Amino acid sequence: MLENERMNGRKGTRPERAYCKIVPGAPEPNAPVPSEKLSSCLSQSSAASEPNAPVASTEALLGDADLIYLYDGSLEGLLSAVFAAFARKEAPVNLAVKHNLQESLLCSSVFIDTDLVAADRVQAGIKRVLGSDTYEAVKQVFLSKNEHKGGVILRYLRHGFKRGRWFYTQLAHPVVSEFTAVQRVVINEAHYLRQFVRFAQLESGLYFARIQPKASVVPLIMDHFADRFNVQPFIIYDARHQLAGIFDTERWWLTDASQIQTPALSAEEDNFQALWQTFFDTITIEERRNPRCQRSFMPKRFWGNLCEQIPPQLRRRHPQTPTQIVQVLNELH
């Protein structure tokens, strides 16, 4: 196939690790293979049910409506599946993560082995033919929790290789619009997190933030925070996807983090949280009170990790045990 020929990039080279900066001197430099990390985070991610963006269902798009490719959940696996679709001249309706597939009588599924060389060729081909922005966009969509993202990416790339570099401006095309819809969710979520990450200082001087985003956006926000807070080591812990971004004032990297103990806070942390809560309460103009407006800018799902939204009865009593919290909540009701 012509596309395959054109995607013939650097053969045999190691593919770029998705979002993982391999750091020689850093803790666990080689141990966590990113594909494993990302696959594990994905397998957990889709356990929770999130509404998925509708997938365009034009006849022409569907292709082999009864065929699904399976991959291991890593970006390399996904790219390998894309490669396979081109190589076998098939149009699977979706590329799904193996663990997540719900058996269906209507579909036949084929597992595609992750092939680093093939993944590398796909990556190089995307960058060369469609531009590196498109590759970045594919990576963003890959971080989404949408179950259909594999199919969305495959259709988007197929369309792109057919139409050429400027295909992404065809915003009204069903394939492009379904892709941008999924991408928009991820980008918006990343922006929310740039706003609503709250660090707390730990006893060791490290700054720690806990988040529960809709998409696994830690890789997208680490650059921003690592630049801005380059004088302080910090960890952003994504509790939902069990993924932690770690910055040691030199470099950042991702690591699997299924068990993180809630760490002890530093002495001055309570003080700063109390000051911030006071500021937050004071700045409100009572006459203008408009909670609906507040919620629309700052959705409630973030409030659990915002120290200014802790009700006053629960504040300034660190460290709290779950029983204490339940006690106070009971008093409230």
Place this chain on the structure above:
Amino acid sequence: MEMLDKLTILADAAKYDVACTSCGVDRKAKKGQLGSTTRAGICHSFSADGRCITLLKVLLSNACSYDCAYCVNRRSNDVPRATFSARELAELTIGFYRRNYIEGLFLSSGVLRNPDYTTERMCEAIALLRDEYGFRGYIHAKAIPGTSEELLIRLGVLADRMSINIEFPSAQSLNLLAPGKARQSIIQPMRFVRDGIKANYQDKRLSTVRRTRFAPAGQSTQMIIGASPESDFQILKLSASLYQTFEMRRVFFSAYIPVNTNPLLPPVREVPLLREHRLYQADWLMRFYGFDVTEVIDERHPYLDLQIDPKANWALNHIDEFPIEINRAPYESLLRIPGVGVRGASRIVMARRERRLRFEDLCRLNIILKRARYFITCNGVFAPDVIFDPLHIYEQLSRVTKQNQSNKFLKGQLSLFDASCVNNSDGIGSVSGQEQTAIRSGKFGLLETPAAVEQVASYAGK
């Protein structure tokens, strides 16, 4: 005094300052220094009144030697007073910044002794942050009217954005309500800041980095709405001229909230939030949509329609320019469609290169058709169920307003009108008989109705 109490007093005193933006300057992070800024700014929280919190907004001191009638910090008010030391303020800002609570600092102050002394204290606090703590975040500094030029330069070099509040939309109101501030003492520093910013760009001997050093994020100002009798027409006219002559980045409006009792101040039953909202909408039309102030409002209809937004109002008054054909119209015309914004218009232009757009394509572009559907055609066809009649559209759109605004937000907003002007009990979204007359007369400036004009006249007479 405890830090917590100080913060409470000084944040409480600063909360009526509207400007809480961290935008306008892109400063990359630097190794070994804390902080960076992004051009679009980042809001880090939203208070219970729905306003964004992006900066630590405090006064350096609320011990003011002026006695402005509208101000909560006036000398004659019996409120607790506090003053931050430079070190306290820097520690607080850095502590908040490191925890990603804020984008930076907004520093204003009551007038301690005299303007020069106050500005010196402010410079000292900001210089400590910038030099000793190496802080590269955003700093918005308020210039105190009457400050000497040397100190203004110093402040402007330290801060990203400067602002001087114009306070009221006319010199008479200013004289009446803020006797300590002369109009000249406000205009003078504004002009000075503008020239300072201009000089940055013109002095070719400086490197680009140094050239943009004086207040790189420009200047802004704010005025109080509803405490003085000026009409929307006067207000928008003034803000347009502020954008032109002083090259303001923003002119903020602040709905008047009675904090003091003073016979000079009008009795306000409700905070004019909807009026403020409409003024901001008009402001956006002027800044991003290529509208001229004379298109948004004119002398014969000196108040913006509260029922529908200014853009829809303009469209209904220029109904002969509609419907706009999505597949043909130039970008500038697309921008004039109510409900289509800058992003929507550019998406349309991009997407229609590939295909002729239909209504379902517009949905794919994420364009909300709630308002736009009445004013557009796709391939020469209206959206289904659209009756292209201004009166009908007006009714539909005011219903949209009703749906959009929660009851709480709207209630009492129509207090500008006489009770007789409003037919139904909740006073929302209905079109009264008099308004209908106004609509039939072809113009949608609601306050042309006799009762309203009378009200404004009596208001102005006070």
